Amino acid sequence: MTEEGNETAGYEAVYDTFGWKPLDAEVLRLTGEDAHDFLDRTVTAEVRDRPTRALLLDPNGKTQDDLRVVPRDNGFLVLSRRPDETADVWRSNIFVEDVEIQKTDHGVVSVQGSEAAQAVGKLDAEATYEAKRSVPGGYDAVGDQLKPDAPRYDDHADALRVEAGVAGFENELAGRIPVGARLELFSEDKCYVGQEVVARVRQRGGGASRVLHPLVLEDNVSEGATVMRDGTPVGETTTVADSPRYGDIGLAYIETDAVGGTVEVEGVEAEARKPPLREDV
Structure with a gap:
């Protein structure tokens, strides 16, 4: 039960105003003169000067991580579902590039609902970005000890995501070739690990x-x-x-x-x- 005694308070808040929950994710910081080019050649989407969602694939085109890449302080904050594994993969691919990868102490909260933009604007967040995890949509906020003043929707996070048709990392993406997941995260203008497999499936008979x-x-x-x-x-x-x-x-x-x-x-x-x-x- 929630503090209000209403089991569905968080679910209802997402549709009425906004609700929130912590995400099972951590934040990496990438710095160095080559950080942009390094990231851009390893992830599926083009890394730009604004927050970008991208996937990290293995050579067989299967999803290793679901990332948010946020330009910040002459480098990038990268939300990662598997931070230790992803950091190890990246470090093994640094040769002569000037790139440093560190794991931060930041947490991540997801704020969903029609008033999510106003809610995250009141938080002392290191960074925010749009992230649709419900039908109304919402934002993620990166920072330390962030606790929005609203009900939590933890108990109905999957229900909200299913109602929106949004793929979750562990259930719909991890270990899968992600072309049937309704994601437009694949650049056709660059090379990245797993690209040949993704391109072959996307072009075969019109897609997945x-x-x-x-x-x-x-x-x-x-x-x-x-x-x-x-x-x-x-x-x-x-x-x-x-x-x-x-x-x-x-x-x-x-x-x-x-x-x-x-x-x-x-x-x-x-x-x-x-x-x-x-x-x-």
């Missing part, structure tokens, strides 16, 4: 054979379960959640021609829909 979609379920099912249509496998669930509005819901990588119809997961009927589930915001 299975794309991330929300499911509205008749009952609870397992993550990693097979999605069936007329006895034929058409997808796999990646996240399941309990929504205060929709009940049992989930995300699944699913064949696009199955969307809009009835499918079955572990004997449970479900409807595959286009995101977002909520259109009243």
Whole structure:
């Protein structure tokens, strides 16, 4: 229960005003004359003079990290889901470049809702950037001991993300070739690790054979379960959640021609829909 005694206070706050939660992420700082060029050749998106979201892939095109690259103080702050592993990968690829990588003590909070911009503007944050983790959207704030004055939505973070059709790192991205995750994070104007695999899949027959979609379920099912249509496998669930509005819901990588119809997961009927589930915001 929340302090207000309302189990859904954080969920409701995101749709009414704003709510927040700490993110399971840490922040690296990259400095040195070659920091920009080094980052730009290792991540999927072009590193610019504004906050940029990008992925770090392995040579097989599978996601190793989901990053936010924020220019700051003659260098970059980089939000990382796997900071130690990513720092090790980067350090192993520094040869003659002038690049230094350090792990900071900063934390990261996600503030979601229609009033998120005003809320993060009142925080003593080292950096902020837009980050959609719900239908209303919102911002992440990087800093020390940041605690917005609002309910926390921890208990419904997955439900909010599923309703928006937003891929999560651990469930929808890590260890996967990310072309079906509805992300426009892939530069066609530069080389990066894993680019050949991503380009081949994106160009093959118009793109990924299975794309991330929300499911509205008749009952609870397992993550990693097979999605069936007329006895034929058409997808796999990646996240399941309990929504205060929709009940049992989930995300699944699913064949696009199955969307809009009835499918079955572990004997449970479900409807595959286009995101977002909520259109009243």
